[in-house]
Amino acid sequence: MAQNEVNPLDFLILVVDDSKPNVILLSHVLEKEGFRVEKSYDGDEALKKIKEVNPDIILLDIMMPKMSGLEVGKALRVSEFEDIPIIFLSSSNESVDKVKAFEAGGVDFINKPFDKDELIIRVRNHLMLKVLKEEREEQLRVLKEREIELSEANQKKHKLMRMLSHDFKNPISGIMGLVTILIEDDELDEEEKSEMLDLIKQSSETLLDLVKDLLDKEVIGTEFGALELKEVNIIDLAQKVITANKPKAALKKINLSLST
Known part of the structure; x- marks a missing residue:
C-alpha cells in the first residue's frame, strides 16, 4: 500500500x-x-x-x-x-x-x-500500518473460518466414504461370489445358472443406480452441503436392500424376500 x-x-x-x-x-x-x-x-x-x-x-x-x-x-x-x-x-x-x-x-x-511535514508523514505511516494490521487480522480470521469449514467437510467426506464402502461392498462381494460359483461349479443346471445371472444383473443395476445417484448429487466433491430430510417409500427402500444383499445371501443358501 x-x-x-x-x-x-x-x-x-x-x-x-x-x-x-x-x-x-x-x-x-x-x-x-x-x-x-x-x-x-x-x-x-x-x-x-x-x-x-x-x-x-x-x-x-x-x-x-x-x-x-x-x-x-x-x-x-x-x-x-x-x-x-x-x-x-x-x-x-x-x-x-x-x-x-x-x-x-x-x-x-x-x-x-x-515540523508539520514530519508530523503528517508519521501520522500517515502509522495509519497505514494500522490498516495493514487490520487487513492481516481479517485475512487470518477468514483463513481460520475456512480451515474450520474444510475440517468439517473432511469429516463429512470420511463419514460418507465409510458409508459408500459398506454400500458397495455387499453387492460386489455377492457378484464376485456368484461369478466364482458359475465358473467353478460344473454341476449347476440351467435354472440355477439363470437365477444366479439374474441376481448378478440385479446387483449390477443396484450399483449403477447408486453411482448415478451420487453423481447427480455431486456428493463426491470436496465440499458438502447440509443434509436434507425427505420422505421415502419404506417398501421400495426395503426392496432395494434385499436386492443388494441377495447375491451374498444366495451364497449362504439364504432366501431373502419381502412380505407386505
Whole structure:
C-alpha cells in the first residue's frame, strides 16, 4: 500500500494537549491535510472521548496536569482500545522520556515544536500500518473460518466414504461370489445358472443406480452441503436392500424376500 493510498477522510484523529494553542495548531495542520479531528485538553477528558469516538490514532502530550499522557497510554493498554496507535508529543528531548513513552504503549515520539511535514508523514505511516494490521487480522480470521469449514467437510467426506464402502461392498462381494460359483461349479443346471445371472444383473443395476445417484448429487466433491430430510417409500427402500444383499445371501443358501 503506497503512502498516498491513505485517504485522510477515512480517519479520525484525537489530539490531546492541555495547551489550547497547541491543540489548535495540531488540529489546523491535520484538518488542512483532510483528516477529521477531535480535541481533548486533559487525560480524563481524553479517556471519555476515546470511548465516545473510538479514534484511529491519538496524538498525546506527555506532560499534562491531573493525568499525564503516560498514564493515559498505560490505561489504554489494558482496555478495549489497546490497539489504537499513540504518538506521544513532548517538548523534552530527553531519551528517558522517549523510553517511558514507548513503555506506556506509544508507537512513536515527536518533539515540540514539531515540523508539520514530519508530523503528517508519521501520522500517515502509522495509519497505514494500522490498516495493514487490520487487513492481516481479517485475512487470518477468514483463513481460520475456512480451515474450520474444510475440517468439517473432511469429516463429512470420511463419514460418507465409510458409508459408500459398506454400500458397495455387499453387492460386489455377492457378484464376485456368484461369478466364482458359475465358473467353478460344473454341476449347476440351467435354472440355477439363470437365477444366479439374474441376481448378478440385479446387483449390477443396484450399483449403477447408486453411482448415478451420487453423481447427480455431486456428493463426491470436496465440499458438502447440509443434509436434507425427505420422505421415502419404506417398501421400495426395503426392496432395494434385499436386492443388494441377495447375491451374498444366495451364497449362504439364504432366501431373502419381502412380505407386505
